[in-house]
Amino acid sequence: MNFSLSQLQAFVATVELGSFKQAAISLNKRGQAIAQLVSTLEDSCQVQLFIRHTRRLELSVQGKKLYRYAKRVVNTAEVMNQTLIDVLHEIPDSFSVAIDNTLICDEIIEAYMAVLIEYPSIDLIVKTGGTNDVVDWVANGDVEMGLVFSPMRSLDGMLNVPIFSFPVVDVASPKFLNSGAVVQEEELEGYAQIVPEFVYGSSHESLYVISDKIIRTNDLQNAVGMLTHCQSWMRAPLYVVKPYLDNHQINAFSIQGASQNIWFAELIYKSEETVSVAGDLFTQKIQALDTLFQDKGN
The missing domain is CATH 1.10.10.10 (Winged helix-like DNA-binding domain superfamily/Winged helix DNA-binding domain)
Structure with missing residues (x-):
């Protein structure tokens, strides 16, 4: 036959x-x-x-x-x-990436899934953790690259490249503040402020922390749920909280006299030689988010 x-x-x-x-x-x-x-x-x-x-x-x-x-x-x-x-074409057997918990969103998930779509034969390995966890995983060679909130400083033994920026917004429970409210900074001091862990890891607390009572977190998605259970507020990436704002689960407000904040994310890796073609594709997809997130802020 x-x-x-x-x-x-x-x-x-x-x-x-x-x-x-x-x-x-x-x-x-x-x-x-x-x-x-x-x-x-x-x-x-x-x-x-x-x-x-x-x-x-x-x-x-x-x-x-x-x-x-x-x-x-x-x-x-x-x-x-x-x-x-x-x-x-020298496609690697696997591509490993670590994502900062506080950056995770559908657009970033789509970016690393695009690697698997383009190179279906590779094994995709995704780790998530706090900012310092991601830095350690890259430094130890556990992952090829990591995506973190910008530490605004150089990292020993690795390259860190600003990859996209995004506007941030102050948000609170509708039970606490009305949408579009303008408050004095002093009015917030007595209420709990939810603060991303990376703020402390990067020693930015003197610039960022306002309230006397602090709730530290490395998961902004979970932090949104906290807002509905107590009179608290937080400053978060607009692209992360926008779905909750659109559904009126939380409200955006402004602090009188405060300027608009822009935060940055960085890709970190040990050297150019350690980045595979899969890593190059992921980098391209992540870079494209800069325009997308800026558009969402308008």
């Missing part, structure tokens, strides 16, 4: 798309060529795979049995083909 991969591909595509014509479009071949490939496969196997009606094809009992195995062979061949391409 002799058969080819092309015959199996033609058969599988015809089963899934319902006709030789649609299978031909999918495989970029002529309809007559697909019909011939399937017919040759039937002759080789000495079975009728399709019952030909005037305007449609009906998969035979033998065809149903063969389809399961043919599909598996075609999928395996596609994986093998992609693996060979990856070897020729």
Whole structure:
């Protein structure tokens, strides 16, 4: 019994798309060529795979049995083909990245998932943690690169590159402050302020902390939930809290006399030589967020 991969591909595509014509479009071949490939496969196997009606094809009992195995062979061949391409183009076996908890959002998830879509044969490894955790993982070689809130300082033994900026907004529970409220800084001193852990790790508390009572967190998504349980407030990236603002779960307010704040995120890695093509793609996707987040702030 002799058969080819092309015959199996033609058969599988015809089963899934319902006709030789649609299978031909999918495989970029002529309809007559697909019909011939399937017919040759039937002759080789000495079975009728399709019952030909005037305007449609009906998969035979033998065809149903063969389809399961043919599909598996075609999928395996596609994986093998992609693996060979990856070897020729020096695609790494894996890509590992660490993300600062306080930066996680759908757009960043899409950025590292884009790597897996572009290079399906690699293993994607994603770690999340506090800012200092991410820095340590990169320094120890546990991950290829990390995305963190900018520490505004150089990091020993690694490169840190500003990758995008984003506006921040002061938010509170609707039970505490009305949307658009303007308050004096002194009015906030007696209420709890939720502060991202990186502020202390970067020694920025003298510039950032206003209230006498502090709640420290490394998870801003969880911090939004805290706002609804007590009279507290926090300063957070607009792109993180915007869905909650749109749903009126929290309110944005302003501090009188305060200027708009812009925060930065950085990519960190040990050296240019340690960054793979997968890391390059992730970098490109993350860089594109700068314009996106600025637009969301307008």
